[in-house]
Structure formats: structure tokens, C-alpha cells
Amino acid sequence: MTGRFAERMRDKKVRADTRIVAGLAAIYCAAKHKDRERLPLESDASRLGVYGRRVPKLCEECAAHIRYAEKRRAYCPRDPKPFCAHCDTHCYKRDESEWQRQMMTYAGPRSMWHGYAIPGIKHALEARKWKREMARRADREARSAGNTNDAAR
Ligand SMILES: [Zn+2]
Numbered sequence: 001m002t003g004r005f006a007e008r009m010r011d012k013k014v015r016a017d018t019r020i021v022a023g024l025a026a027i028y029c030a031a032k033h034k035d036r037e038r039l040p041l042e043s044d045a046s047r048l049g050v051y052g053r054r055v056p057k058l059c060e061e062c063a064a065h066i067r068y069a070e071k072r073r074a075y076c077p078r079d080p081k082p083f084c085a086h087c088d089t090h091c092y093k094r095d096e097s098e099w100q101r102q103m104m105t106y107a108g109p110r111s112m113w114h115g116y117a118i119p120g121i122k123h124a125l126e127a128r129k130w131k132r133e134m135a136r137r138a139d140r141e142a143r144s145a146g147n148t149n150d151a152a153r
Pocket of ligand 1: 028029030033058059060061062063
């Protein structure tokens with residue numbers, strides 16, 4: 001673990017995001033990998049106490065994905081971080097982002113019953129704000145492109 005990782009994990013938002021992703025992965029893993037041995041996650045973030053006493057239980061495969069996700073979150077160059085799904089900095093490897101998409105699609109809607117109702121609602125509100133912002137930006141760009149065309153005529 002680098003000092004930079006530990007430093008980034010002191011950020012409240014980074015810690016909260018990390019806990020949510022690992023918590024969702026635990027929901028996914030408990031449902032999809034019932035037959036596997038699932039142990040409290042051992043990772044850089046868990047060693048730093050990021051998960052407190054609620055250390056998510058994961059199988060070895062899901063644990064590896066979450067160790068990867070912890071690093072990506074810690075080293076995210078964007079501040080504020082947009083939703084990964086809407087971000088144009090593709091910092092995830094393709095198979096990792098595919099795993100995360102599948103995991104979120106399964107666990108996201110179910111997280112309401114697992115104590116993640118508030119992050120879930122916040123996420124939905126932020127997503128709506130983001131979509132509106134993107135629509136506004138596209139609109140602005142379309143309009144300024146229109147103006148340049150007018151000027152050229
Ligand atoms: Zn698993």
C-alpha cells in the first residue's frame with residue numbers, strides 16, 4: 001500500500017464510495033456465490049479500517065474485483081468524481097468494468113433492503129442531476145454549433 005492510497009482513503013467521500021461498492025459486492029456475492037467460501041474482505045482499505053466493523057464478506061473472486069475497485073476509487077483523478085458509468089476517463093480495465101456493471105445491476109436495486117437505502121436515493125438523485133446537466137451541455141453545444149453555422153453563411 002502506498003502513502004497516497006492511505007491519504008486518499010482519509011477523504012470522507014472516497015471512504016463512503018468504497019464502502020458502498022464493497023457492500024453492494026457483498027450482496028451480489030452472497031446471492032451468486034452461495035456455494036463458495038466467503039470471508040471478510042482482506043484488502044488495503046480493510047486494513048485501514050475503512051469498513052469499520054461491517055467488513056463485507058466476499059469470495060476470493062469478488063474480493064479481487066473489490067481490491068481493484070478500491071485502488072481505482074482512491075486514485076480517481078476527477079474531483080468531484082462523476083458516476084463511473086458516465087465518466088469519459090476510462091480508468092477501468094474492460095473486464096473489470098463489465099464485472100462491476102453486472103454486479104451493480106444485480107445489487108443496486110436490492111441494496112434498499114440491506115441498509116443502503118440512503119446512498120441509493122442519493123445516487124438516484126445525483127444521476128438525475130447529472131443527466132439534466134448533460135442534456136443542458138448538449139443543448140448549449142448544439143446551439144453554439146448552430147451559431148457558428150449562421151456566422152459562416
Ligand atoms: Zn463472489
